[in-house]
Amino acid sequence: MTTFSFSLHIGETGPLVKGSEPDRLRIPIPCHTPILAEGDQVLAGTKIAIANHDGSGDMHAPLAGTIKDILPESMLIKVSGKDRAKAKKPPAEDGETIREWLRDLGVSVKNITRSTTLIINAVPPEPGISIYEPLLRDYRKTLELGLETVQRIVESSKIFLAAAKGNRANAFANCTVLHVTPIYPNGLDEIVVKTVTGQEMLPGTLPDDTTILSVKDLYFIGRVMETGRPITETILTIDNQNHLIRVGTPVGFLVAESGTMVQPGDRIVMDGLMRGLTAINLEQGVDKDTTSLQLIREDKGLKPTDNFCLGCGECERHCPARIMPGMISRCAEFKQFERAENFHIHSCIECGICGYWCKAQRPLLQYIRLAKYELALLRETKTPSQPLVEFIETGQNGEKE
Ligand code: SF4
Ligand code: SF4
Known part of the structure; x- marks a missing residue:
C-alpha cells in the first residue's frame, strides 16, 4: 500500500527540467470547439480550438505537425517540426x-x-x-x-x-x-x-x-x-522532480521517460492522490492544469467498493466543509440526486478526505462528483466542468499513516 502523508511541507527541489519532445500530442479539448480539421498542418502556437466557456483560454498547438484525429474530448497531432507561428505584441491598454x-x-x-x-x-x-x-x-x-x-x-x-x-x-x-x-x-x-x-x-x-x-x-x-506566444505547456511533479511539459504529451510517454514500466492493472493518477483522476489510457495527454503524475501499482492503494454505508460518521468528522458525505453518497448511490442538495452537496470542495477515512472504503468523492454532474445536467444551468468519462475511474489512493 502507498503510505499517504497529509503534510504540505516541501523541502529543497531541483531546477525545472524541460520535457522531451514526443512524436505525437493528444491535446485535451473537452471544453473547446476545434477550429481546424483532420489533415490540417499547424505551427507551434497555431490556435486549434476555441474555449466554450466565458473567460477560459483558447487552445494552441505546442509543436508543429499535422492534425491526425479529432475526437469530442481530444485532438491528435503528429509532430513534424518546430516551426513557430508569429509572436504577438502585448497591447499597451490595461483592463x-x-x-x-x-x-x-x-x-x-x-x-x-x-x-x-x-x-x-x-x-x-x-x-x-x-x-x-x-x-x-x-x-x-x-x-x-x-x-x-x-x-x-x-x-x-x-x-x-x-x-x-x-x-x-x-x-x-x-x-x-x-x-x-x-x-x-x-x-x-x-x-x-x-x-x-x-x-x-x-x-x-x-x-x-x-x-x-x-x-x-x-x-x-x-x-x-x-x-508574445500562447501557453502550450504545464508544470508537473513526477517523482519529486518538476518538469516543463508540452500540453498533450501522452502520460505513457512521460512515465516511460522517467524509466518506469507500466504493468497491466497499474494506474497513472493525474493531479494528486486525494483529488486526482486516473488517466483513461497511456495515450491520454496532459492538460494545462495538470500538476502531477503518480504511478500506482495494481497491488497498492485502496480499492473502492460498493459496500453499504455503516453510518459511522467518520467521514463527517473529517469533512472541512462540515457536510454529510455519507448521506450524499447514499443519495447518489440510489440516484436521488436532487435529494443530495438537501445535504448541501454544492458546498463540497472535492478534497477527497471523506473517502480516505471511510470505514467501508466507499468511493465517496466519486459518488459526489457523479451527483454534481447529474444535477448539472438536470438543471441545464451549465455544462458539467468535466466529461462523465473522467468520473469512471479516479485516483484516490493511499493508506492511513
Ligand atoms: S470531498 Fe467534499 S464531502 Fe468529502 S470531505 Fe471533502 S469537502 Fe467534505
Ligand atoms: S465513513 Fe463511510 S461508512 Fe462511515 S458514515 Fe461515512 S460513508 Fe458511511
Whole structure:
C-alpha cells in the first residue's frame, strides 16, 4: 500500500527540467470547439480550438505537425517540426483589452477580475506536489511580470502571498506573506480564500471582491508577456522532480521517460492522490492544469467498493466543509440526486478526505462528483466542468499513516 502523508511541507527541489519532445500530442479539448480539421498542418502556437466557456483560454498547438484525429474530448497531432507561428505584441491598454489578449493566448482569465484583494496561492495543492518551489526560487522576474500584468486588470489595493509554513515564500513588492498550517487541504483555493479574507465561497464560484491565482498562473502570464506566444505547456511533479511539459504529451510517454514500466492493472493518477483522476489510457495527454503524475501499482492503494454505508460518521468528522458525505453518497448511490442538495452537496470542495477515512472504503468523492454532474445536467444551468468519462475511474489512493 502507498503510505499517504497529509503534510504540505516541501523541502529543497531541483531546477525545472524541460520535457522531451514526443512524436505525437493528444491535446485535451473537452471544453473547446476545434477550429481546424483532420489533415490540417499547424505551427507551434497555431490556435486549434476555441474555449466554450466565458473567460477560459483558447487552445494552441505546442509543436508543429499535422492534425491526425479529432475526437469530442481530444485532438491528435503528429509532430513534424518546430516551426513557430508569429509572436504577438502585448497591447499597451490595461483592463479588458489586456485581459482578452491573454485569453486569446490561452490564459484562463475567469478569476481575473477587478477586485480589492489579490491572493497569490503558493500553498501546494496536494502533498508531494512541489511545482511552486522552483518557480519562486528561479523565475522571480517572470513572476513579477505576471503580477504586474494581473494588476493591470485587477487593480487590487491589497496583495497577499499565501504559503505553507516552512516552505519558500518570497514576497513581492507591496505584498503581505501569510503562512498557513502545512497540512492538506489548506492549499485548496476555497480554504486559502477563507484563511485570508474570512469568506466562505462555493466551489465553482468566485469570491466577492477577491481574485485568487496560483504561482503557476502568474508564471505562465509572465511567460506570455515575455514571449508574445500562447501557453502550450504545464508544470508537473513526477517523482519529486518538476518538469516543463508540452500540453498533450501522452502520460505513457512521460512515465516511460522517467524509466518506469507500466504493468497491466497499474494506474497513472493525474493531479494528486486525494483529488486526482486516473488517466483513461497511456495515450491520454496532459492538460494545462495538470500538476502531477503518480504511478500506482495494481497491488497498492485502496480499492473502492460498493459496500453499504455503516453510518459511522467518520467521514463527517473529517469533512472541512462540515457536510454529510455519507448521506450524499447514499443519495447518489440510489440516484436521488436532487435529494443530495438537501445535504448541501454544492458546498463540497472535492478534497477527497471523506473517502480516505471511510470505514467501508466507499468511493465517496466519486459518488459526489457523479451527483454534481447529474444535477448539472438536470438543471441545464451549465455544462458539467468535466466529461462523465473522467468520473469512471479516479485516483484516490493511499493508506492511513
Ligand atoms: S470531498 Fe468529502 S470531505 Fe471533502 S469537502 Fe467534499 S464531502 Fe467534505
Ligand atoms: S465513513 Fe463511510 S461508512 Fe462511515 S458514515 Fe461515512 S460513508 Fe458511511
